[in-house]
Amino acid sequence: xxxxxxxxxxxxxxxxxxxxxxxxxxxxxxxxxxxxxxxxxxxxxxxxxxxxxxxxxxxxxxxxxxxxxxxxxxxxxxxxxxxxxxxxxxxxxxxxxxxxxxxxxxxxxxxxxxxxxxxxxxxxxxxxxxxxxxxxxxxxxxxxxxxxxxxxxxxxxxxxxxxxxxxxxxxxxxxxxxxxxxxxxxxxxxxxxxxxxxxxxxxxxxxxxxxxxxxxxxxxxxxxxxxxxxxxxxxxxxxxxxxxxxxxxxxxxxxxxxxxxxxxxxxxxxxxxxxxxxxxxxxxxxxxxxxxxxxxxxxxxxxxxxxxxxxxxxxxxxxxxxxxxxxxxxxxxxxxxxxxxxxxxxxxxxxxxxxxxxxxxxxxxxxxxxxxxxxxxxxxxxxxxxxxxxxxxxxxxxxxxxxxxxxxxxxxxxxxxxxxxxxxxxxxxx
Amino acid sequence: xxxxxxxxxxxxxxxxxxxxxxxxxxxxxxxxxxxxxxxxxxxxxxxxxxxxxxxxxxxxxxxxxxxxxxxxxxxxxxxxxxxxxxxxxxxxxxxxxxxxxxxxxxxxxxxxxxxxxxxxxxxxxxxxxxxxxxxxxxxxxxxxxxxxxxxxxxxxxxxxxxxxxxxxxxxxxxxxxxxxxxxxxxxxxxxxxxxxxxxxxxxxxxxxxxxxxxxxxxxxxxxxxxxxxxxxxxxxxxxxxxxxxxxxxxxxxxxxxxxxxxxxxxxxxxxxxxxxxxxxxxxxxxxxxxxxxxxxxxxxxxxxxxxxxxxxxxxxxxxxxxxxxxxxxxxxxxxxxxxxxxxxxxxxxxxxxxxxxxxxxxxxxxxxxxxxxxxxxxxxxxxxxxxxxxxxxxxxxxxxxxxxxxxxxxxxxxxxxxxxxxxxxxxxxx
Numbered sequence: 001x002x003x004x005x006x007x008x009x010x011x012x013x014x015x016x017x018x019x020x021x022x023x024x025x026x027x028x029x030x031x032x033x034x035x036x037x038x039x040x041x042x043x044x045x046x047x048x049x050x051x052x053x054x055x056x057x058x059x060x061x062x063x064x065x066x067x068x069x070x071x072x073x074x075x076x077x078x079x080x081x082x083x084x085x086x087x088x089x090x091x092x093x094x095x096x097x098x099x100x101x102x103x104x105x106x107x108x109x110x111x112x113x114x115x116x117x118x119x120x121x122x123x124x125x126x127x128x129x130x131x132x133x134x135x136x137x138x139x140x141x142x143x144x145x146x147x148x149x150x151x152x153x154x155x156x157x158x159x160x161x162x163x164x165x166x167x168x169x170x171x172x173x174x175x176x177x178x179x180x181x182x183x184x185x186x187x188x189x190x191x192x193x194x195x196x197x198x199x200x201x202x203x204x205x206x207x208x209x210x211x212x213x214x215x216x217x218x219x220x221x222x223x224x225x226x227x228x229x230x231x232x233x234x235x236x237x238x239x240x241x242x243x244x245x246x247x248x249x250x251x252x253x254x255x256x257x258x259x260x261x262x263x264x265x266x267x268x269x270x271x272x273x274x275x276x277x278x279x280x281x282x283x284x285x286x287x288x289x290x291x292x293x294x295x296x297x298x299x300x301x302x303x304x305x306x307x308x309x310x311x312x313x314x315x316x317x318x319x320x321x322x323x324x325x326x327x328x329x330x331x332x333x334x335x336x337x338x339x340x341x342x343x344x345x346x347x348x349x350x351x352x353x354x355x356x357x358x359x360x361x362x363x364x365x366x367x368x369x370x371x372x373x374x375x376x377x378x379x380x381x382x383x384x385x386x387x388x389x390x391x392x393x394x395x396x397x398x399x400x401x402x403x404x405x406x407x408x409x410x411x412x413x414x415x416x417x418x419x420x421x422x423x424x425x426x427x428x429x430x
Numbered sequence: 431x432x433x434x435x436x437x438x439x440x441x442x443x444x445x446x447x448x449x450x451x452x453x454x455x456x457x458x459x460x461x462x463x464x465x466x467x468x469x470x471x472x473x474x475x476x477x478x479x480x481x482x483x484x485x486x487x488x489x490x491x492x493x494x495x496x497x498x499x500x501x502x503x504x505x506x507x508x509x510x511x512x513x514x515x516x517x518x519x520x521x522x523x524x525x526x527x528x529x530x531x532x533x534x535x536x537x538x539x540x541x542x543x544x545x546x547x548x549x550x551x552x553x554x555x556x557x558x559x560x561x562x563x564x565x566x567x568x569x570x571x572x573x574x575x576x577x578x579x580x581x582x583x584x585x586x587x588x589x590x591x592x593x594x595x596x597x598x599x600x601x602x603x604x605x606x607x608x609x610x611x612x613x614x615x616x617x618x619x620x621x622x623x624x625x626x627x628x629x630x631x632x633x634x635x636x637x638x639x640x641x642x643x644x645x646x647x648x649x650x651x652x653x654x655x656x657x658x659x660x661x662x663x664x665x666x667x668x669x670x671x672x673x674x675x676x677x678x679x680x681x682x683x684x685x686x687x688x689x690x691x692x693x694x695x696x697x698x699x700x701x702x703x704x705x706x707x708x709x710x711x712x713x714x715x716x717x718x719x720x721x722x723x724x725x726x727x728x729x730x731x732x733x734x735x736x737x738x739x740x741x742x743x744x745x746x747x748x749x750x751x752x753x754x755x756x757x758x759x760x761x762x763x764x765x766x767x768x769x770x771x772x773x774x775x776x777x778x779x780x781x782x783x784x785x786x787x788x789x790x791x792x793x794x795x796x797x798x799x800x801x802x803x804x805x806x807x808x809x810x811x812x813x814x815x816x817x818x819x820x821x822x823x824x825x826x827x828x829x830x831x832x833x834x835x836x837x838x839x840x841x842x843x844x845x846x847x848x849x850x851x852x853x854x855x856x857x858x859x860x
Contacts, residue, residue: 018722022580022722026580026581026582026721029582029647030579030580032647032760032761032764033579033580033647033759033760034579035756035760035761131577137578137720137722137723137724137726138726139572139573139576139577139578139726142569142572142573142576142577143569143572143573143577146569146572146744146747146748146753147561147569147572147573147744148567148569148740148744149460149463149464149743149744149747150452150456150460150463150739150740150742150743150744150746150747151456151740152456152459217459217462217463275729278708290567290740291456291736292448292452292567292735292736292737292739292740293567293730293731293736293737293740294567294730294731294736294737295730295731296567296568296569296728296729296730297727297728297729297730298726298727298728298729299705299726299727299728299729300723300724300725300726300727301723301724301725305722306721306722306723306724307722307723307724309580309722310578310580310581310720310722310723312580313579313580314576314577314578314579314580316580317576317579317580318576318753321753321754321755322752322753322754323576323748323751323752323753323754323755324751324752324753325751325753326465329463330462330463330465331462331465334462
């Protein structure tokens with residue numbers, strides 16, 4: 001049993017206020033599970049006067065978040081400011097240097113500076129925890145770092161961005177195009193005014209960088225992730241996916257291959273037999289493949305004040321119980337320098353959609369290009385005819401490699417009868 | 431960082447051999463995650479000469495498992511003998527009394543003696559761990575005890591017995607009756623020669639007793655669980671379930687209600703919209719509802735040497751890292767004496783199937799009985815007619831209470847036109 005934990009919180013937005021509220025609402029239960037009282041003693045936020053629906057009476061207020069790191073009455077700093085640079089980074093580094101434990105929900109910070117922070121934490125014997133940084137209330141960090149720690153992890157794949165999953169789910173359910181659903185999601189507050197972080201896949205990539213480091217026991221490597229977002233996903237492709245027995249999902253995938261670790265974020269065709277096909281709306285889900293555990297799936301709400309606060313306080317309870325672990329599951333010295341596989345070495349099946357002029361010889365020309373790049377076809381789909389009009393032709397390939405596919409796509413685009421850039425969506429059985 | 435852990439294993443059946451094999455196969459990775467080497471130094475099993483496919487060279491052999499508890503070169507005892515009484519219980523109690531940490535996969539032992547063992551562990555400051563006792567490789571114990579520790583848990587429901595789920599899945603897929611599938615499952619080794627432990631729901635109840643204690647922070651209470659197995663599930667009811675948009679699953683359910691904690695194991699109609707409806711074959715899955723996290727679902731393989739060894743060694747790694755916790759998540763003194771709700775106070779919807787003589791007035795008689803017990807109907811299903819022959823009539827009720835339903839069933843059975851005991855299957859939206 002340790003002494004009561006004194007907590008300083010930086011950032012009192014939705015999540016910060018949610019953490020304060022949950023510590024209050026479930027106080028007795030949390031104290032019993034933590035073994036000691038968890039006392040918030042200090043806070044820092046931009047606007048002191050804003051009504052957050054919770055009392056801040058009796059809490060020391062720091063105008064500068066940085067000074068939480070030097071408050072002698074703070075044992076644990078919870079950083080909920082956000083952003084890979086600026087005050088969040090300054091605070092976290094200062095706190096670790098002062099030997100204080102840090103809990104953060106800041107995926108961008110870890111994706112960009114995780115290795116440096118892990119070294120700082122190890123050097124100063126401070127705990128660094130981030131359960132809330134990935135998949136909200138789903139205890140995926142703990143599952144990978146502890147619950148499945150006996151396994152060699154082969155792959156981690158998941159739906160990590162609720163905004164994208166909400167948009168794709170609604171596009172399918174209501175047969176709407178991307179721009180319409182995005183505008184509506186923004187109006188309803190499901191998407192940010194500047195949505196690029198979510199819809200261009202950056203947020204998913206931040207989370208994937210963290211999971212890949214934990215899963216494979218190697219340094220965080222954000223830069224080598226191949227990232228595509230969902231802007232180009234069309235209602236037409238979603239309709240074809242339905243017809244072929246797939247759902248289009250924005251996935252983050254990390255997989256151990258003979259050529260290195262491949263990490264990629266992109267829209268994918270997921271067969272209905274796979275668990276991720278059935279994860280709709282703002283939910284998140286993760287599929288882990290480990291040896292010897294096999295496939296483990298975790299699913300739940302990936303964002304929001306409640307689920308995020310649940311994860312932040314789970315980290316707090318671990319610290320109160322002295323349940324500590326190196327930040328990435330193993331000591332820095334034990335991380336492996338596993339190579340990253342370049343994306344053009346990816347192997348997989350592809351869904352291709354071409355808009356072609358409906359005229360004799362088009363299919364022969366297209367299939368000749370694929371043959372020339374040793375890409376073989378599993379199936380082809382063409383609806384109706386409409387001579388000399390633009391019609392979609394859909395092709396599903398067998399397993400091939402990305403390099404060949406890129407070359408074939410470049411070649412296909414030059415065919416006179418191919419009227420717009422071909423769409424290629426990778427097929428994932430995860 | 432602690433010193434190397436010395437491990438004694440009692441029981442070298444499928445799981446014990448699996449633990450030894452996994453410690454060998456993933457040795458480097460496990461040592462890095464544990465922070466120290468994990469050394470098996472002693473074993474105990476019945477048959478010294480049996481070939482287990484792994485070398486036992488250099489391991490001290492104890493003919494009496496009990497003596498592992500007194501081996502000064504053993505820090506942690508792994509009990510894989512099984513059974514609520516006899517050598518497993520003797521060993522675990524002796525080890526805890528000697529202040530040694532214990533890891534076990536023995537759900538029966540915990541269901542029957544968990545409170546005594548938790549007290550022993552607390553008194554002697556020994557860790558007592560049992561991740562492998564519930565849902566095999568799914569890290570559900572850790573998720574409830576740690577990952578979701580900030581939440582007030584409202585309900586835990588799941589599929590915890592692979593044998594039952596395999597039988598029900600095959601009955602549905604191949605339209606076979608229970609006895610046929612059971613016999614085939616026994617021939618193939620998916621079911622025991624004496625299958626009663628699995629198919630009568632006892633194994634599921636053992637696991638539910640453990641999860642309910644953890645979820646609600648109260649003592650283990652196996653005796654108050656209402657338990658029904660799957661022997662009476664018929665191919666006919668499975669076909670009706672399909673028609674109505676349900677799957678029949680053997681569920682273990684623990685729920686906080688105003689009248690106390692209800693814990694029950696029985697076949698249930700699960701709507702296709704619920705995650706548990708899609709868990710087939712030998713898989714296990716757990717749905718947790720917590721405040722504020724919402725619904726979290728975990729799914730994976732619930733049995734077998736690999737998944738079970740994965741869970742046993744996750745516990746070992748926790749001990750090596752000094753990540754400890756009271757056995758039930760909170761100190762014995764902090765457990766709450768929450769009352770158990772008697773089953774006849776259960777409230778829910780029901781699927782009823784009656785075999786009736788097809789004659790005028792039957793439906794009027796049946797619905798009059800239900801009305802007399804204030805049970806209202808959501809829908810009724812009757813196929814074809816066949817005058818004066820036995821035909822099935824299916825009724826789906828609105829939410830009612832078990833007490834009224836039992837009284838109505840007793841009354842329905844006395845109707846002259848009702849030809850056999852009515853079948854009632856509870857509907858669960860979990």
